[in-house]
Amino acid sequence: MSGDYEAVIGLEVHVELKTKSKVFCPCSTEFGAPPNTHVCPVCLGLPGVLPVLNKQVVELALRAALALNCRVAAFCKFDRKNYYYPDLPKNYQISQYDLPLALDGYLEIDTEYGSKRVGIIRIHMEEDAGKLIHEGEALNPGKYSLVDYNRTGVPLLEIVSQPDMTSPEEARAYLEKLKAVLQYTDVSDCRMEEGSLRCDANVSVRPAGSTELWTKTEVKNMNSFRSVQRALAYEIERQIGLYEGGEQVVQETMAWDEAHGVTVPMRSKEEAHDYRYFPEPDLVPLRIEAEWIGRVKEHLPELPDARKHRLMQDYGLSAYDAGVITASRDLADYFDACVAAYPQAKTVANWLMGDFSRLLNSYNLEPRQAPVSPAELVELMVMIDRGKISGKMGKTVLEEMFATGKKAKDVVAEKGLAQISDAESLRPIIQEVIAANPGPVEDFRQGKEKALGFLVGQVMRATRGQANPALVNELLKESMN
Amino acid sequence: MELYNLPVHELHRLLVERQVSAGELTATFLERIAAVEPAVKAYLTLTREQALAGAGAVDDTTGRGEILAPLAGIPAALKDNLCTRGTRTTCASRILEHYLPPYTATVVERLEQAGMVSLGKTNMDEFAMGSSTENSGFGPTRNPWDPERVPGGSSGGSAAAVAAGEAAYALGSDTGGSIRQPAAFCGVVGLKPTYGLVSRYGLVAFASSLDQIGPLTREVRDCALVLQAIAGHDLRDSTSAHVAVPDYTAALTGEIKGMRLGVPREYFPAGMDPEVKTAVRRAVDKLEELGAILEEVSLPHTEYALPAYYLVAPAEASSNLARYDGVAYGHRAGGADNIIDMYCRTRQEGFGPEVKRRIMLGTYALSAGYHDAYYLKALKVRTLIRRDFEQVFAAYDALVTPTTPTVAFKLGEKVGDPLAMYLSDLFTIPVNMAGLPALSLPCGFSQGLPVGLQVIGRPFAEATVLQIAYAFEQATDYHLARPDLGVRGEK
Ligand SMILES: [Zn+2]
Numbered sequence: 001m002s003g004d005y006e007a008v009i010g011l012e013v014h015v016e017l018k019t020k021s022k023v024f025c026p027c028s029t030e031f032g033a034p035p036n037t038h039v040c041p042v043c044l045g046l047p048g049v050l051p052v053l054n055k056q057v058v059e060l061a062l063r064a065a066l067a068l069n070c071r072v073a074a075f076c077k078f079d080r081k082n083y084y085y086p087d088l089p090k091n092y093q094i095s096q097y098d099l100p101l102a103l104d105g106y107l108e109i110d111t112e113y114g115s116k117r118v119g120i121i122r123i124h125m126e127e128d129a130g131k132l133i134h135e136g137e138a139l140n141p142g143k144y145s146l147v148d149y150n151r152t153g154v155p156l157l158e159i160v161s162q163p164d165m166t167s168p169e170e171a172r173a174y175l176e177k178l179k180a181v182l183q184y185t186d187v188s189d190c191r192m193e194e195g196s197l198r199c200d201a202n203v204s205v206r207p208a209g210s211t212e213l214w215t216k217t218e219v220k221n222m223n224s225f226r227s228v229q230r231a232l233a234y235e236i237e238r239q240i241g242l243y244e245g246g247e248q249v250v251q252e253t254m255a256w257d258e259a260h261g262v263t264v265p266m267r268s269k270e271e272a273h274d275y276r277y278f279p280e281p282d283l284v285p286l287r288i289e290a291e292w293i294g295r296v297k298e299h300l301p302e303l304p305d306a307r308k309h310r311l312m313q314d315y316g317l318s319a320y321d322a323g324v325i326t327a328s329r330d331l332a333d334y335f336d337a338c339v340a341a342y343p344q345a346k347t348v349a350n351w352l353m354g355d356f357s358r359l360l361n362s363y364n365l366e367p368r369q370a371p372v373s374p375a376e377l378v379e380l381m382v383m384i385d386r387g388k389i390s391g392k393m394g395k396t397v398l399e400e401m402f403a404t405g406k407k408a409k410d411v412v413a414e415k416g417l418a419q420i421s422d423a424e425s426l427r428p429i430i431q432e433v434i435a436a437n438p439g440p441v442e443d444f445r446q447g448k449e450k451a452l453g454f455l456v457g458q459v460m461r462a463t464r465g466q467a468n469p470a471l472v473n474e475l476l477k478e479s480m481n
Numbered sequence: 482m483e484l485y486n487l488p489v490h491e492l493h494r495l496l497v498e499r500q501v502s503a504g505e506l507t508a509t510f511l512e513r514i515a516a517v518e519p520a521v522k523a524y525l526t527l528t529r530e531q532a533l534a535g536a537g538a539v540d541d542t543t544g545r546g547e548i549l550a551p552l553a554g555i556p557a558a559l560k561d562n563l564c565t566r567g568t569r570t571t572c573a574s575r576i577l578e579h580y581l582p583p584y585t586a587t588v589v590e591r592l593e594q595a596g597m598v599s600l601g602k603t604n605m606d607e608f609a610m611g612s613s614t615e616n617s618g619f620g621p622t623r624n625p626w627d628p629e630r631v632p633g634g635s636s637g638g639s640a641a642a643v644a645a646g647e648a649a650y651a652l653g654s655d656t657g658g659s660i661r662q663p664a665a666f667c668g669v670v671g672l673k674p675t676y677g678l679v680s681r682y683g684l685v686a687f688a689s690s691l692d693q694i695g696p697l698t699r700e701v702r703d704c705a706l707v708l709q710a711i712a713g714h715d716l717r718d719s720t721s722a723h724v725a726v727p728d729y730t731a732a733l734t735g736e737i738k739g740m741r742l743g744v745p746r747e748y749f750p751a752g753m754d755p756e757v758k759t760a761v762r763r764a765v766d767k768l769e770e771l772g773a774i775l776e777e778v779s780l781p782h783t784e785y786a787l788p789a790y791y792l793v794a795p796a797e798a799s800s801n802l803a804r805y806d807g808v809a810y811g812h813r814a815g816g817a818d819n820i821i822d823m824y825c826r827t828r829q830e831g832f833g834p835e836v837k838r839r840i841m842l843g844t845y846a847l848s849a850g851y852h853d854a855y856y857l858k859a860l861k862v863r864t865l866i867r868r869d870f871e872q873v874f875a876a877y878d879a880l881v882t883p884t885t886p887t888v889a890f891k892l893g894e895k896v897g898d899p900l901a902m903y904l905s906d907l908f909t910i911p912v913n914m915a916g917l918p919a920l921s922l923p924c925g926f927s928q929g930l931p932v933g934l935q936v937i938g939r940p941f942a943e944a945t946v947l948q949i950a951y952a953f954e955q956a957t958d959y960h961l962a963r964p965d966l967g968v969r970g971e972k
Binding site: 041044045046047048049050051052053080082084086089090091092147274276277278281282283284 | 564570577580583586681682684685686688689690718799800804808820821847848849852
């Protein structure tokens with residue numbers, strides 16, 4: 001970004017709530033079912049049906065609101081948002097307009113300048129729409145579209161931030177942190193690829209240090225955290241470019257084109273809506289008793305920040321290591337399970353942040369889906385400590401464990417990877433190496449310590465890495481002196 | 482009297498005494514329908530086989546010596562905006578002409594449990610919007626008292642069916658008077674319960690905050706029996722109230738001595754039919770004679786009820802009717818180029834003029850820039866109207882008023898003048914705006930046409946309303962009058 005400008009970014013995030021049933025009917029919310037199998041008259045919006053609020057939706061929404069430091073409204077209501085779209089069977093969406101569930105919260109994010117507080121304007125509950133599947137390239141005559149109503153009526157939370165973020169990196173940090181909080185509290189899976197987390201951004205630029213707000217655009221259609229970051233970076237540069245070229249930014253909605261890496265204006269027809277909000281007469285206003293809020297607060301699980309501090313305090317992890325491990329509740333749970341059986345926390349952290357995470361990524365797995373259980377990883381670390389295998393060999397073993405799901409000792413046994421730690425087996429090999437390398441042996445005897453390293457390497461090569469290096473060292477010295 | 486002209490409680494007695502079987506009773510009603518339906522046109526769909534099967538099931542029950550519930554084996558009609566699984570439910574609209582609901586409305590389920598024999602679905606103003614049943618997409622229903630006149634609306638088919646002996650009782654729905662006004666025009670009893678007493682699940686919504694389902698019957702006792710069967714909390718309707726349902730027939734004592742009844746002066750405006758005024762005044766005298774204390778009261782915001790209603794009801798309707806878009810069910814217009822075009826053509830072809838008028842009114846009232854001036858203002862007026870009633874109910878047990886300013890008008894008379902048509906609901910609309918229970922029962926005649934008396938009660942005081950109506954009914958004989966349809970076999 002040019003030094004003269006700064007960005008002003010606010011995010012509107014929709015997350016699907018992890019309830020078993022939909023928000024206003026008993027249909028399942030399960031992802032990936034055959035089209036139109038999780039439907040009933042209510043979520044299909046058939047004539048005469050009425051919505052009945054699922055209490056679990058409010059429970060999860062309260063959890064999110066409290067975890068995000070919001071003030072919960074004692075009295076809130078639902079409203080109808082009216083617009084015509086074929087994936088919306090009633091042609092209105094039940095949402096919350098002027099009296100949302102929760103207001104005035106914040107989220108702490110880590111930035112390169114330290115911790116920063118991003119304000120949350122409001123959190124409200126609403127129902128999701130269905131999914132359109134278009135036949136052919138566009139809605140041409142002769143072509144058709146199909147509607148899958150499975151997702152219709154799945155509960156959503158809309159979380160609207162203050163425009164407190166000043167860079168695409170901060171926006172990404174906010175999303176990562178929001179995801180962590182919602183996963184910790186079991187509110188949502190936050191899987192952007194399954195659509196259980198969606199994000200729109202409001203972005204404008206202004207002269208650095210200014211407090212005025214310039215014209216903003218809304219950016220939609222971003223499908224991953226990475227694409228949010230890229231889209232924002234592009235849009236910020238585009239706006240600066242316009243101002244620098246003497247032009248103005250037009251307030252409009254832009255779609256992120258992932259393939260071309262650009263934002264493009266959406267046709268105005270798709271965004272010019274007068275939603276004609278009015279209170280949903282089929283639902284009664286929701287009164288949330290202080291006792292309910294108290295109960296949810298009491299049962300709130302440990303949140304990412306608290307867990308990070310606990311890891312730093314109890315295990316002496318660095319802020320960075322603790323941050324990486326607690327960014328995902330899954331990984332933090334995995335860490336806790338490991339250290340319960342194996343107290344060298346730093347070693348555990350190194351494995352988890354290193355090879356373990358690398359392998360998870362390459363198999364596209366969440367920590368809880370790892371084919372290696374915490375107990376099995378601990379077994380591997382213990383084998384290394386006891387000299388059964390070398391640390392370097394340990395990495396190979398872990399890869400094999402991921403690939404086959406086998407235990408460390410079985411992998412070691414089957415592949416013959418056990419470390420040779422018995423002197424009698426090594427002596428013949430050591431004699432061979434000494435005989436074959438008279439030069440380095442002479443150098444060593446002249447006091448050149450470096451030559452020892454070379455000879456150890458030769459022994460390791462001869463044993464395909466299986467020899468215990470410390471023992472080889474000892475035996476070599478013994479044989480040459 | 483012919484079987485088809487008897488009240489429900491009499492038919493029940495005959496069934497219990499085995500003087501008639503449910504099968505015979507049903508056959509009698511089906512014959513009656515065949516005889517008079519060409520002149521009345523109360524039904525949109527007849528469910529003859531279903532009725533006979535239902536009656537057979539009830540007769541099996543009697544055969545086993547089981548005690549019959551009060552409505553078991555009694556043939557009834559359902560307004561065609563109540564969803565019936567597998568039986569088409571049209572709301573008298575072309576847009577739902579062939580619509581078969583996959584589920585049944587709570588009230589219909591409850592009546593089925595009570596042993597109802599369902600004869601069919603009755604005509605109405607399209608989506609319950611109207612006061613004459615002339616807005617039906619399938620032709621008007623005629624008033625059994627005078628085929629040149631309307632039966633009222635929107636539950637005109639239900640009221641006419643009961644009045645003509647085509648059903649022993651019927652269900653209707655009332656958003657601004659749609660049960661009481663046709664009950665008054667057809668000389669039958671019609672009750673709109675307190676908002677929330679009867680589940681709306683399965684009632685195709687017109688204006689959700691005003692709609693209530695209620696009975697149309699020949700006598701007040703029947704009304705109590707049907708209400709008993711349909712009232713009470715329903716988990717599927719979040720607006721249904723958690724209130725205990727009393728024994729309504731226990732209130733039918735005939736005794737109203739010392740009861741304080743208010744007569745609101747705003748319900749006798751200049752320009753109303755003088756004979757209607759006279760009939761209602763005479764009814765007031767009768768109630769006084771029976772020992773009630775009658776006093777004039779004032780509901781000062783009455784005149785604002787109608788304009789406020791025509792903002793709130795269309796606003797909700799514009800949203801409720803948005804779902805009829807041709808995408809998943811109902812009529813879909815052909816020849817469209819794109820989705821917007823398909824929506825427009827479908828709705829243009831599917832809806833009648835009054836429905837379109839109200840969708841436009843409502844859309845306008847909710848639009849940005851007009852929302853506060855119209856919709857919000859109307860909600861404030863609604864609060865004032867509710868307060869008017871609260872104030873008089875602090876001192877009075879109930880209110881009595883005319884149900885309508887006139888008797889049944891001629892077909893076509895008001896079709897071209899929507900405002901004149903809307904005025905027919907002048908006295909019934911405030912009750913919906915305040916969510917109160919109110920009943921209309923026959924209290925006299927004007928030009929040979931029935932006049933209705935409206936009794937309005939406190940929230941959930943249906944028992945009081947029924948008590949007053951019953952005392953009046955038993956002290957008069959207007960409920961015994963039957964229209965002469967000039968059909969063979971008529972007495
Ligand atoms: Zn459903």
